[in-house]
Amino acid sequence: xxxxxxxxxxxxxxxxxxxxxxxxxxxxxxxxxxxxxxxxxxxxxxxxxxxxxxxxxxxxxxxxxxxxxxxxxxxxxxxxxxxxxxxxxxxxxxxxxxxxxxxxxxxxxxxxxxxxxxxxxxxxxxxxxxxxxxxxxxxxx
Amino acid sequence: xxxxxxxxxxxxxxxxxxxxxxxxxxxxxxxxxxxxxxxxxxxxxxxxxxxxxxxxxxxxxxxxxxxxxxxxxxxxxxxxxxxxxxxxxxxxxxxxxxxxxxxxxxxxxxxxxxxxxxxxxxxxxxxxxxxxxxxxxxxxx
DNA sequence: TTCAAACTTGACTATTTTAGTCGGGTTTAT
DNA sequence: ATAAACCCGACTAAAATAGTCAAGTTTGAA
Ligand code: FES
Ligand code: FES
Numbered sequence: 592x593x594x595x596x597x598x599x600x601x602x603x604x605x606x607x608x609x610x611x612x613x614x615x616x617x618x619x620x621x622x623x624x625x626x627x628x629x630x631x632x633x634x635x636x637x638x639x640x641x642x643x644x645x646x647x648x649x650x651x652x653x654x655x656x657x658x659x660x661x662x663x664x665x666x667x668x669x670x671x672x673x674x675x676x677x678x679x680x681x682x683x684x685x686x687x688x689x690x691x692x693x694x695x696x697x698x699x700x701x702x703x704x705x706x707x708x709x710x711x712x713x714x715x716x717x718x719x720x721x722x723x724x725x726x727x728x729x730x731x732x
Numbered sequence: 733x734x735x736x737x738x739x740x741x742x743x744x745x746x747x748x749x750x751x752x753x754x755x756x757x758x759x760x761x762x763x764x765x766x767x768x769x770x771x772x773x774x775x776x777x778x779x780x781x782x783x784x785x786x787x788x789x790x791x792x793x794x795x796x797x798x799x800x801x802x803x804x805x806x807x808x809x810x811x812x813x814x815x816x817x818x819x820x821x822x823x824x825x826x827x828x829x830x831x832x833x834x835x836x837x838x839x840x841x842x843x844x845x846x847x848x849x850x851x852x853x854x855x856x857x858x859x860x861x862x863x864x865x866x867x868x869x870x871x872x873x
Numbered sequence: 874t875t876c877a878a879a880c881t882t883g884a885c886t887a888t889t890t891t892a893g894t895c896g897g898g899t900t901t902a903t
Numbered sequence: 904a905t906a907a908a909c910c911c912g913a914c915t916a917a918a919a920t921a922g923t924c925a926a927g928t929t930t931g932a933a
Contacts, residue, residue: 651901792930
């Protein structure tokens with residue numbers, strides 16, 4: 592089990608954005624340079640973030656992106672959800688009657704995985720972008 | 733992020749084994765049939781479990797595998813560790829001074845991921861094979 | 874003593890996921 | 904006009920996953 596770069600990049604980029612969008616929109620080029628993330632990849636990520644209304648775009652020269660909500664109101668679960676970073680522990684469809692092996696009863700690990708999934712979701716739901724920005728400012732940069 | 737089948741299979745197989753090894757060793761063929769897991773794949777998994785001394789093998793006809801410890805003493809972390817199911821959240825080398833992007837400072841998400849990793853590890857460390865067997869017996873089968 | 878059930882080992886492979894890249898756009902401040 | 908920026912879809916290389924396959928060895932029981 593591992594978290595993927597997509598989710599990590601999304602969080603890194605949004606923290607960067609939250610720190611710098613006070614006055615002007617922030618261009619992906621700047622984020623790319625500061626965070627060391629491929630520009631083309633960032634564009635894919637921000638396209639998703641925009642569709643989920645986490646950021647707004649400003650087109651044209653001097654354009655970029657701005658947060659669409661207060662940093663306090665953006666939870667990590669929202670971010671992960673937007674970029675399709677799945678916290679997927681159970682293998683079966685949850686609402687299905689069938690288990691992961693096609694049998695008509697859930698497998699012995701099902702409840703366990705499900706419980707873990709809740710743990711993780713709660714963890715990410717308790718963290719906002721603001722928390723991360725603060726945390727980051729404290730340890731300087 | 734997702735847990736892989738390897739870890740899930742290992743746990744399923746060991747619960748099965750724990751339930752049936754009271755008298756005789758349990759053959760992988762039986763586990764394969766009961767749990768719907770490829771026999772060849774199970775062999776790979778049990779080879780690892782044996783090397784980490786979680787199970788013992790009994791060769792020859794009527795052979796199979798038996799637990800090498802009390803079910804109570806086998807934690808899920810031990811199982812995952814044995815089959816190389818990694819709970820890997822941070823992307824960088826933890827002990828390295830460098831961050832995941834090669835910069836000389838850890839990225840903004842590092843602490844967060846690390847904290848999550850501890851959460852998950854604690855969760856799995858608190859669950860023994862015995863717990864799962866009990867849980868499984870309660871809901872009948 | 875022969876046989877088949879079962880473990881043992883290592884290599885090979887197909888599928889899926891990830892992490893990009895690439896090539897073309899469109900918009901808009903200057 | 905032009906260049907900085909966003910926008911979009913298709914393509915691809917690399918890695919991880921989930922197996923498969925082939926060729927053994929061991930040993931209880933008929
Ligand atoms: S994970 Fe849901 S039935 Fe196995
Ligand atoms: S995950 Fe450790 S530095 Fe980014």
